[in-house]
Amino acid sequence: MREDERILCLNHYEHGIVINALNNLRNGLIGERRPTDAVDELLLKAIDAPYQKTKRRSQHAAR
Incomplete structure (x- = not known):
C-alpha cells in the first residue's frame, strides 16, 4: 500500500x-x-523541512 504525503506551505x-x-x-x-x-x-x-523557492512575478508581467 502506498502512503500518501501531504505538503504544508x-x-x-x-x-x-x-x-x-x-x-x-x-x-x-x-x-x-x-x-x-x-x-x-x-x-x-x-525542523529539517526543505525550503521551496517561490516564483516572484515581475512588475512588468502585471502590465
Whole structure:
C-alpha cells in the first residue's frame, strides 16, 4: 500500500509556531513520563523541512 504525503506551505512565522507547539507537547510528555517517539520524529521532520523557492512575478508581467 502506498502512503500518501501531504505538503504544508508555511511562512517563517508559522513554521516557528509549529516547532514551538511540538516542542511544548514533547516537554509535556516528558513531564508525564510518556513516550515521545512520534513527536520527536515529527519535530525533526518539521525542523529539517526543505525550503521551496517561490516564483516572484515581475512588475512588468502585471502590465
